[in-house]
Amino acid sequence: MESKFYEKDKLLVFKINEEIDDCSVQKIRGKVDYEIERCMPKRIVFDFDSVTFMDSAGIGFIIGRYKLARVIGAKIEVTNLSKSVEKIFEMSGVLRLITVSKEVVNL
């Protein structure tokens, strides 16, 4: 996982490069929260372009970050969802809390 903060736009982008399951989420969660708390962004974008697999751990992960973002007044966006990732997000209802953006952000 890589991240970049755009100070001017208060935009924090995470590019996830691993399969998302219970195991990988445990590894990246702390790092993501640390970056969010350090940068205090207004917009947080998770780029799923390199995510080849995701199970329900991804839903829990996004809901957890949504709760944190709400505390600091930030919005969460996800982008570059594959068909199967989108199917899981749709099923869970999590898309009511976050935005699916078409915008491609280069790190």
Added chain:
Amino acid sequence: MKEFFENEMKLEFVSKANNEAFARAAVAAFAAQLDPTVEELADIKTAVSEAVTNCIIHAYESKQGIIKVIARLKEDEIIIEISDNGKGIENINLAKEPLFTTKPNLERSGMGFTIMESFMDSMDVESIVGLGTKVTMSKKIQPKPEEDEKDFLLVAKE
């Protein structure tokens, strides 16, 4: 009477989170014999991942145990059995409900069984408290037109 299966495989591994990726990749590699689409394969991988994660997080919690995966191919169908000797589920109907989780503090979404049910054609849970749980799922792989057939159709059109 013993049913005849065209192919079968068994896996046993310890309940470590690192094995989630191994289990779903192994089942997917086995399922590849049925020539599934990318989407069908993603469905199978996700369902296996959910079942195995349940064994690790819920059945054995922080303890270590053995998870068994049996996959069978029968004609155009894959049947997958995932079992543990963990603590068992007290109320299966409640556990199956979308968004129900006993571990919200671990950011579990409570969508595991819902995903297994909707990504596979069938899903059945048997559980005895204190003894363990077995999840059985099946999925039919849709037949695709043969390459030769497609060529033939193209030629016939011309």
